[in-house]
Amino acid sequence: MITSLNNEKIKKYLKLKNKKYRDMEELFLIEGEHLVKEALKNQVLVDLLVMEDIDIDFNYTIVTKEIITKLSSLESIPKMIGICKFLDKKEITSNKVLLLDNIQDPGNLGTIIRSSLAFNFKDIILSLNSVDLYNEKVIRATQGMLFKVNIIRNDLESVINELKKKDYLILGTNVRDGIDVKEIKGKKIGLVMGNEGQGVSDNISNLCDKNLYIKMNKEVESLNVAVATSILEYELGEL
Amino acid sequence: MITSLNNEKIKKYLKLKNKKYRDMEELFLIEGEHLVKEALKNQVLVDLLVMEDIDIDFNYTIVTKEIITKLSSLESIPKMIGICKFLDKKEITSNKVLLLDNIQDPGNLGTIIRSSLAFNFKDIILSLNSVDLYNEKVIRATQGMLFKVNIIRNDLESVINELKKKDYLILGTNVRDGIDVKEIKGKKIGLVMGNEGQGVSDNISNLCDKNLYIKMNKEVESLNVAVATSILEYELGEL
The missing domain is CATH 3.40.1280.10 (SPOUT methyltransferase, trefoil knot domain)
Incomplete structure (x- = not known):
């Protein structure tokens, strides 16, 4: 469980709210269960922060509400925040x-x-x-x-x-x-x-x-x- | 020209940012030239605040940038702010x-x-x-x-x-x-x-x-x- 905003991982994730750091790390944040599940299904989820134990086939980290609040851009705080890797760029294949x-x-x-x-x-x-x-x-x-x-x-x-x-x-x-x-x-x-x-x-x-x-x-x-x-x-x- | 935020008219208009006062006064604010011109064309414009003289067939009031800034909800301040009366409710006539x-x-x-x-x-x-x-x-x-x-x-x-x-x-x-x-x-x-x-x-x-x-x-x-x-x-x- 991570409780401190000064944790190195959390400090790194907080920077992802800024485009410059997203581009540097090639990572981005997603909020809420629906997006997290879609990211997991599509194999782009690299880390997952939650406030309490959940039933999901992924190795998550429990963090405090304060950390989720700081990472979130929503008015109502999400139950979970995912960290995803940038999407692959493929060749144009469709008509x-x-x-x-x-x-x-x-x-x-x-x-x-x-x-x-x-x-x-x-x-x-x-x-x-x-x-x-x-x-x-x-x-x-x-x-x-x-x-x-x-x-x-x-x-x-x-x-x-x-x-x-x-x-x-x-x-x-x-x-x-x-x-x-x-x-x-x-x-x-x-x-x-x-x-x-x-x-x-x-x-x-x-x-x-x-x-x-x-x-x-x-x-x-x-x-x-x-x-x-x-x-x-x-x-x-x-x- | 109005220069004070304490002007009675400005104080009344500032309250229109709040739904309760809009409903009470049956008035609402619009921002920018395009909306103001549409409101004028459709005869719902009741007052117009501008920062400098403009070419428009309506009796406007010049106010300071500070007043426009306070009334505006936009990041880039509009050239004008209009005050409109609530729209008429008509019978349903279309198919x-x-x-x-x-x-x-x-x-x-x-x-x-x-x-x-x-x-x-x-x-x-x-x-x-x-x-x-x-x-x-x-x-x-x-x-x-x-x-x-x-x-x-x-x-x-x-x-x-x-x-x-x-x-x-x-x-x-x-x-x-x-x-x-x-x-x-x-x-x-x-x-x-x-x-x-x-x-x-x-x-x-x-x-x-x-x-x-x-x-x-x-x-x-x-x-x-x-x-x-x-x-x-x-x-x-x-x-």
Whole structure:
């Protein structure tokens, strides 16, 4: 049992609340039973801190409520906190690839990851300037689905050029004009979604073969980006 | 020009950050130029505080940065803060009604309102235990679309019973089973969406004629509620 905030392991874990240390250690924190179980199932859990004995097939450490409270970013303290290793980056293997250009809101990114798995967009490319994947709000909004998709942070231009060589149709989005998503035919698709305020950046937009449009009431300028992504994936994904 | 936080008007407006006072005064705050312009267009703006002269067809008051900072809930201080009167509650007139059962996340409610207008669900019934419509995070997430829909906070059971008398088909949602939304035919629809964690409550679920299902990867238990609502509205709304 660990009772001190000055314990070396706890001091190290506390630093993981900071992106710089996460990147250095290639570790991140998760909170609550649901996420811990998903992490365990997906073999990324490396340590587990709990406040009392639990029934789980993993070698956990009991710590004080004070330690859990300090590690947690939630208002209501979770029963357990897991430490996970960074997810493996695999090659792009699926026919439906999502490319995210400068997504900034952590809740949006998490929600997008959850929807992407739901509609079988299992490769997600995150632009270099997007929000950190291991931000606690991103992880919470994924509801554990981040362990089941392949997420790669990379330069979008070079990934798009690679996809084009492999005959993917690159589809952008534009609130002003575009083709109704229902009209799109094609097996290999790279769907590009842009920043919450500015949309897809010009240099990326120029690389898109077509722009998509979701049919909606003209009084509404745009949808929330997680909603728009989900509707397009719902229409384009194969189930 | 107002320079003091002790000004009676400013003291009153500061209290509007609190739900109790909003309900008492039937007023709420909005931040930033986009929302202010939408409020003005929709004739709900009653006062406007700015930091310097602006070009707007409304009788504004200049205040100090300190006052705007205190009134704001944003990290980056907005250029203006508007004071709006509560929205009128109208009769249900549209054929597509959204009923929200205990929605708790303000971002979700705001996003749902934005999508509802996009897909022509212009009457929204909010259960008595849902998050406050005039919460600053709700308003921000609506992107000003809340001024263009009819939102009524009421007891869901009684509204559903009224809708049934008027031949609306009441559609619930259930993550375990249901009818694919694509199979639904019907002009008059009441769509019921439930709480983020628990879904639709049992007493409301029992009043539904059918349950809907969105076809998705079996690995995913559920979608974010704002995403699920938007996809169902996208399928059911008339454009």
